Amino acid sequence: MKINQLLIATFVGAQFTVTALADDATTNSTEAAEIEVLKQEIQKLDQKVSELETQHQAQQPVADSADKQQIQDLDQKVRILSRERELDQDAAATAAKSAPKITLGSGGFGFSSADSNFVATIHGLIQVDSRTFSQDDHVQGNDSILLRRARPIITGTVYHDFDFNFTPEFGNATPGATSAASTPSIYDAYVNYHYSPEFQLEAGRFKPPVGLEYLQSDTYTSFNERSLASDLIPGRDLGFELHGDIAGGLVSYAAGIFNGVGDNQRNTTDIGFQNDREFDGRLFVQPFKATSIAALQNFGVGAGGSWGSSSITNTLGLPNTTGGGSTSYGYSTDGQQQFYAYSSTTVAAHTHWRFSPQGYYYYGPFGLLGEYVISDQGVENSATLKTADLRNTAWEISGGWVLTGEDASYNGVTPRHSFDPRNGGWGALQVVARYAELNIDSAAFPNFASAATSASAAQAWSLGLNWYLNRNIRVNASYSHTTFTGGGAASATTAPASVSSHPEDVFFTRVQLAF
């Protein structure tokens, strides 16, 4: 373009010059010659312009071709980068599918294979309790601050269908004991084949399927200690159990065969107290669970029971020995003090069966749980060889109301707002109340227990306040008052007489961490 403009300017300039000279040409031949020279110059310039134009036109396609190649190369590079990114994303997605998963949350710390066929979760339970007794001048050493439970809990699954639970206890392994209180022991250790919700087979050490309150997790019980009714329920035992939930939990069943343990006993010896086994079973229905009647959905009723027959007499089939420093077999109060004890010559004999109708009802913040237990214990006095079937009975009813409006349930309360005072969160607050009784068969006296030292009945009421700070932290405070019928020999300093000689009043507190 610039060359063209130059040539045109030159040409126009030359035209002006030629015109000026032409005026004088008529008289000057020299000037004509000069004009000729100029004409030739113009022709040369014209030719040069043509050459330049031709040259320029020839160069243009070469430049276009190079640009095109460059664009194609860049296009390929962009496509390759785009595809590499696509492949990287695919590879990352594939890797994520096969990568193990780690979960950290209020439900525990979990590890899982990508396909969830292998899962392990670490849970924990720590309960720091205090018990303060009043009007107990005859009993020393029962006020205490104690580590009631300290359990690292490992649960999980292998090969999709095989669940396991391993729960050691480092806290107060023997409730109410005043010595050797923190001997580590294994509480739960079982494998559960989970074919379907309806059909599961469990083997190991776990809670036998009898008592409603006893089967409730230690994390969720309304009070620090279970009621007098649970005194007649068998504790953790070794055995096999077939269980399941039918129709989404409408019907729950469990039936098992166990070594057999005494009331409120925990089988720590890994041996049966009899050559024959104990059979335990439970059926629980929630008839309205699947209906749209919200007020009845969490109503459940059922019954549990056990039956065992001992071919030899033994002491392993008798109740727990704990409470108030006693080494006798008997039953304990809410404060874990023994108020009834079998005489030292009494042993378990023949059959022992239990039956426990039970039920609960939860609706909104309201909750109610009740249970009746018969424990029919065959006994023999090894000194007199007298025998009897002692039909001891107990029952309890407990209720609660969540003041902050959250729903109550068999599995505790989940606060709507976790405790966070800086942001106005205070957790959930629940008031709870309970009444319970335990009645000893009158045939126990005097051949198998002393009427002078042991109470023949205990009646306990309790009031409490539970503060759920969040899903993991709970703080409890409760008061329990127990009265006794019979027993309480004057000036006694050891249980059960010292315990049953006056009502028991005890104030409990608890700080609990559970995840």
Place this chain on the structure above:
Amino acid sequence: MKTFLKILLASSLAISASAKEIKLLNVSYDPTRELYTEYNAAFAKYWKAKTGDDVTISQSHGGSGKQAQSVIAGLEADVVTLALSYDIDAISQQAKLLPADWQTRLPNDSTPYTSTIVFLVRKGNPKGIKDWDDLVKKDVSVVVPNPKTSGGARWAYLAAYAYALETSGHDDAKAKDFITKLYKNVPILDSGARGSTITFAQRGIGDVLLAWENEAHLALKEFGDDKFEIVTPPLSILAEPPVAVVDKNAKRHGTTEVATAYLNYLYSDEGQEIAAKNFYRPRNETVATKYAANFTQLKLVTVDQEFGGWTKAQATHFADGGVFDQIYQP
């Protein structure tokens, strides 16, 4: 009581005589999706007519090496139909799911069809690619999957290597130099043959795709022969994709009989026809003659001839630290 027993007996017989529903899992390599979709339907029909039982065959596809590792890791394949015998050997040796002599149990070394590696180029073949040595030119971009994960890629690699050996008087150094130059022209490695087809045909990358013969034909069918064309080099490799029943899995599933029949039926006239229609070279000569127009004749070398068998080829070229690791730098 007698009546009751009669009813009970009749009910039992009725139950035992009713048709069974059988499920099979065929774990295969990347480009066989279409082949086995058609074949499975044909076999199910055949099996129903023969036994009255319904059989449903599920398919799993991916890079052959990756698929073999999945079976070793627990993927419950009743049968495997993989790209090369080495991958089924790995299942036999590492997971002991089938015996070491599995390849002797069916005709033709348990390879009911064969294939080869061809070139898929863009319409008009703008780079003028005719033979393997065109692939090492500086301005040619080659798309091929990763031989570490893809059976087809291993066949392609060995085909190129065999060409270099054949044309260099079996000078291994020259062959290595050739394969190095070729893979310098590879801008991207997919994990399987189907991925490479997507890279070349859908993403528009590269000038030539080294592909299974059937995969190249499928690309023409799917994307249009106005976009691509197949170039068959004068020399390539005889690819023999084998099949086998995974004995322990089949036994555990109770499917040994049907799994065996499933593979045997690949050798039947119908099975061979389906293979040929899907551009796998049939073993049956009659079917091969019928579909001869589908397959360009070329010189085919074998792994045994050129590389001393798959075990040696794998150890030399594709094992960690092998030739491929030495010559390929991403």
